[in-house]
Amino acid sequence: MLEYFFKPKSVCLIGASKNPEKLGFKILKNIIDGKYNGKIFPVNPNADTILNLRCYKNISEIPDLVDLAVIVIPSDYVCDVAEECGKKGVKGLIVISAGFKETGEEGKKKEERLKEIVQKYKMRLIGPNCLGVIDTKNKLNASFAFEMPPEGEISFITQSGALGTAILDWSIKENIGLSKFISFGNKADVNEIDLIEELGNDPNTNVILLYIEGVSDGKKLIDIGKKVSIKKPIIVVKGGKTEKGIKTVSSHTGSLSGSDIAFDAAVEQSGMIRAKTVEELFDLSLIFSYQPILKGENIGIVTNAGGPSVMAVDMIEEIGLKLAEFSPQTIEKLKSFLPSASNVYNPVDILGDAKADRYEKAIECVISDENVDGIMIILTPQITTQIEEVAESIVRKSKQYDKPIITCFMGGKRVEQGIKILKENKIPNYFFPERGITSFKAMSDYRKGIEKKLRGKIIKFKVEVEKVKEKIEYLREQKIEIIGDIEGREILSLYGINVINSFLAKNQDECEKFLKENKGIYVMKLVSPDIIHKTEAGGIRLNITEAEEGKKAFLEIINSAKKYKPDAEIKGVQIQPMIKEGIEVIIGVSKDIQFGHLIMFGLGGIYVELLKDVSFRIIPITDIDAENMINEIKTVKILKGFRNMPKMDINSIKETLLKVSQLVSDFPIIKEMDINPLIVREKGCIAIDVRFGFEFN
């Protein structure tokens, strides 16, 4: 859809300049030097030619059609020029100029006007306040980057232009090929979601990298993320994780940054890959772009040095991959030619004096073993090591087998040439074994995501939508924004969630009568919309069995509540069976400014409060999301029969999570809710206390 940004038939540069110090000169030179093969129209009222191209006074003077206009003039004039572009029939605008939203109120107004103009003429806009766009395949460098990066399959989308310049510079030095580079600045129109979608359909892109600070539309990001992830990996780094980091983001781009928890959940749900640092972004981009996907988790290692292979093995264990177990045939083959001091089991240590032929034979044995899914080759530059020859052996094997190969040629000067050979042949080299293994892990997670997570379904249970609608309408009319147990449980119940029975006694007599007629062990709880902390108000009594006892408790609860808050409305006391078995869990819902509703799961009490051992997803969730939420918490073992404890009905939690997700999707007016506790038992689960908050205005 955005092809005119990357493959325009003609480009005009508004603000072209003869002065080599100016961006208007640099960009024009970049377009020319990049060997762009369409028509180029510099626009500048005060020049006849620039860099040997005829210069136009204004855009309307251009005799041809213009697909793309790059604008690099002071922000005050941008809107008028954009209007002219619209009239001329330009399809895409790249506004390099700064001085918009990022500078405050005044700039924000300009940006709003610019957006209106773009919409009016059905143009699309990248920027303002950006570095521009590069497409190496189409030989378009419409940016003020210093140089064009080499051609490749990795595309990079960045909200930070400065980070963009660093990455371009790095790609040139390291000879890492890029396909498209897009700095989207203030994203007044085209945003990361449009770009991910575009690159998802781009045959020249096999990996999408994204640096982002604020998200434009959380739910849409998840949707597009899912669709594209299933085709190719999206690796994302987010600036602004911590509170202070988020503050720094706002102060420098004016981006609205949601919580990092929501972002993390969104990445997890959508199958995207979150790199913790820019370094990891690079590491992952290479393996994903250069190598086939790891089909399992079994890693083989061939090394000429013990120490580094120990580190690799440590990392494999820590991170949850597997050290491959070779077949007996592989071990036999290895034994047949390796010196006796070698280790023929994984990691294969072919010793410090190994030359290229020994490397090649060992690699062949390991990579051809069907128990091996991927292989890491470690080389340290010892006295007789044939570094370039080993690199060439690896390249040969890499062409023969469809399994990912990565290398760890450790050192500096002596390994340089070998690494160059590897890079040229798309073998990712990591200076340290740990980083290579981390990259394998990301691949394995990505594959698992595609195989399962991204195929999860949003389950629609048969529920009483209409009845809940009525109830909520009533609450809206009554302006009741918070509801507690009794009404809350009714809503849950209408969505098929098992809730505890409860009898509302409005006076002592009703209480007595109920307890006489229904033998059992009960909890009595104050019902008052005005008192939230019932325990503090003396509003809870446990272990009630006798009618007399209950009658007394009723009075005490009411008196205590009146004392606690004299003007509170008191509706009575609810009488609930006491549930003694089972484990308390919590399901909560809250709202993030960027991603909308978040659903939370965790064990009750200290686990959630102190250990923060909880998992989050963005609503709506799929069946697999619900499953993963439960399995993600560290204390999940408690539910699965830890020590002598019985196994709890995890499936019933999953169902409850899905029903809550459905409820909140159906009624986004729910601002927050908590089921706390939900008691899970060996069979089924039961919601005890619940609280809803609505957002009616």
Added chain:
Amino acid sequence: MLEYFFKPKSVCLIGASKNPEKLGFKILKNIIDGKYNGKIFPVNPNADTILNLRCYKNISEIPDLVDLAVIVIPSDYVCDVAEECGKKGVKGLIVISAGFKETGEEGKKKEERLKEIVQKYKMRLIGPNCLGVIDTKNKLNASFAFEMPPEGEISFITQSGALGTAILDWSIKENIGLSKFISFGNKADVNEIDLIEELGNDPNTNVILLYIEGVSDGKKLIDIGKKVSIKKPIIVVKGGKTEKGIKTVSSHTGSLSGSDIAFDAAVEQSGMIRAKTVEELFDLSLIFSYQPILKGENIGIVTNAGGPSVMAVDMIEEIGLKLAEFSPQTIEKLKSFLPSASNVYNPVDILGDAKADRYEKAIECVISDENVDGIMIILTPQITTQIEEVAESIVRKSKQYDKPIITCFMGGKRVEQGIKILKENKIPNYFFPERGITSFKAMSDYRKGIEKKLRGKIIKFKVEVEKVKEKIEYLREQKIEIIGDIEGREILSLYGINVINSFLAKNQDECEKFLKENKGIYVMKLVSPDIIHKTEAGGIRLNITEAEEGKKAFLEIINSAKKYKPDAEIKGVQIQPMIKEGIEVIIGVSKDIQFGHLIMFGLGGIYVELLKDVSFRIIPITDIDAENMINEIKTVKILKGFRNMPKMDINSIKETLLKVSQLVSDFPIIKEMDINPLIVREKGCIAIDVRFGFEFN
């Protein structure tokens, strides 16, 4: 002590060779090329001269004294030659040759014989199976490394020779200066502890790096580690963290590898710094070697790009450093010259068009602020950025101020020259902001360690050593290796640990009498040396208040125990007051093969079993160690008055930890013990159950 390895007056090379393919040639050439200024004596019975040096038939033929002999002949001949060296009066041997312990039984014997010879002649030995020794200050390259690294203050000790070659190669490429490089191989004699001590006293070394797989003597490592750490940082990477990693270590060096938990505890206690990866080892070595120590935790940032500074701020928050708050004067000064769109608060964003003068002024403002302890300068190569000039500004400021400065010049080709200037002037540059911040954090931790942890005291409480000795002697005679509650509590009590009172009823009557005379709520527990799991045996009864009830319980417990294990010796039933208040914690002791006794602390129940939320130290511990152990666990808040819970007496736990440490130090024959639970209350704590295991043979 080991000066003849680094500054010998004369060196002989036994196994010198004319064949450039052989190590015996390479090493001789390295010694000569390194410009060693002492006497060199090649030894080879079949040559007259090698590389223009007169060659000797054997060592006794050498007319001069020989300080250091480097041996590189087949392992079968090494012992005989070592004997000759001894007779000649050689002080140090470096045995490069492999074929010893690492190859199996046969080799192990050779290594044992070699050790004996070395001891007999009071020589010292580095190796066998090593790369050799380099000292850049003394211009000695007695190794088969490819090249001599540049001169500097970082010394590197490595158990893996291969990793050594990689690191040397890296140091040459990156122009990182080294002082000493020692590959110690099988460490038949000189080990990492000797070397740390030696380098601790070496004025040419300001940072010690260590790669290690197995530790020679755990307790000594801690002692020496403490002594040296207070003078200079020791940064260590250990290979073999996970089970599989440890297995890999054993298969390649035959090192005995203790648990990683013990190693971690040892590093923590000794003030050493553990790098997680070799990459981190490098990162940390630069900041520690090049920059003054960070005196506080407040970091200032100057940047020309928003994105990277967001990442730096995120990392500062995550890792527990502080983003410095500038004084009003600093902010005023910054405002006075920075463009209005700049951010004058920390991080100071001086904008993409910042040239060197703006950088220099901003750095001056920030570094001179007394609220700033260290500063990171971020640069991305934007169109007008004066990269080299900024580097020079930074160098100037670095010379003016005694605060650590690090940089993050991001990019590739364009920033290369700037980074070169920084490196030459000992400003550590990190390609990614996160790694720089991590390095600052290590500095801050190191400083805190010196200020407090390393000054901790081992407290000696007044205890009844003799009485415990008697008791243990008795147990030894009786061959009783495990003791439970009653005897165990007696021992604790003799060491001043508060234990629960307990009455041992041998029959129903005694039980009845006790309960009649002592009103209260009691627990009754079976006493039998043959039954460990009392609950399973029906051996525990709670909430006993009445004498009758107790009498009945006595019978039931005994009968149940007899049924559970008919041949068990039953000593009776102990009657203990029930403790209802307080929080259960655990103190445990176990033994590691390399480090000896480990002491563990954690909260009881699920916290230790499922969450593994525990801390460890090697015994003996100091008062500060005990304090840190308690504060290290994640659930410590539960002890400190979480929510409405009362504050527990943490000091009493600390004291108990110290007393347990003293007990185990006094009686290392204790193999393991557990106080589980120790109940901590608002005032004091009390040991309920305890179990000791002894190792008498």
